[in-house]
Amino acid sequence: MKKGEKTKEKIKQVSLGLIHKNGYKNTSINNVLDSSGVKKGTFYFHYESKEKLVVEVLNEGLLQYDDKIKSKIEHEAASDQLIDMIEAIAEYHLRDETLNGCIFGNMGREIGQDGSKVSMLVENVFEKWEARFERLLIKAVDNKELELKESAMVLARVILALIQGGLVLSKISGNIDSFKDCKGFIISLIEERKI
Secondary structure (H helix, E strand, O other): OOOOHHHHHHHHHHHHHHHHHOOOOOOOHHHHHHHHHHOOHHHHHHHHOOHHHHHHHHEEEEEEEEHHHHHHHOOOOOOHHHHHHHHHHHHHHHHHOOOOOOOHHHHHHHHOOOHHHHHHHHHHHHHHHHHHHHHHHHHHHHOOOOOOOOOOOHHHHHHHHHHHHHHHHHHHHHHOOOHHHHHHHHHHHHHHOOO
């Protein structure tokens, strides 16, 4: 990796950590510069604005997150793949016992739908996650693995809401039990619907 690439990577990693911990609005370019040791001119050589940096950081973070989830899917049955995903998501967020919440959920709550590239990216992430859960649920129903009491779309939204809600509650309380409880409830919802 060349020096410029290393510097850009350092800016991204520092930014990801700061944004995850402090939020989008509370992370300034000066915070990134101070934490990374990068000069202002060097920063602007790589990124013309904070928004461009954040979009790149979030896109890269999403790829890493998705790769982690995909690497943990071990089963053939769609219903079991769904449980694998839930377990992988929990493992990802519980890896160091410090919960800063989901960076995408945090960002969505902080900036809402303000029309920016960042808010559109976050909205797109949640739409993709919901659709992924819904596709697996539909596949599990079609394969006669699950019998749903609600539509696949509704259960997909409930799963996503429980994940995000558990992360928020754990972030607020500083206790991982809320997230663990929500994870356990999601798995019990799926298990109850198995045929």
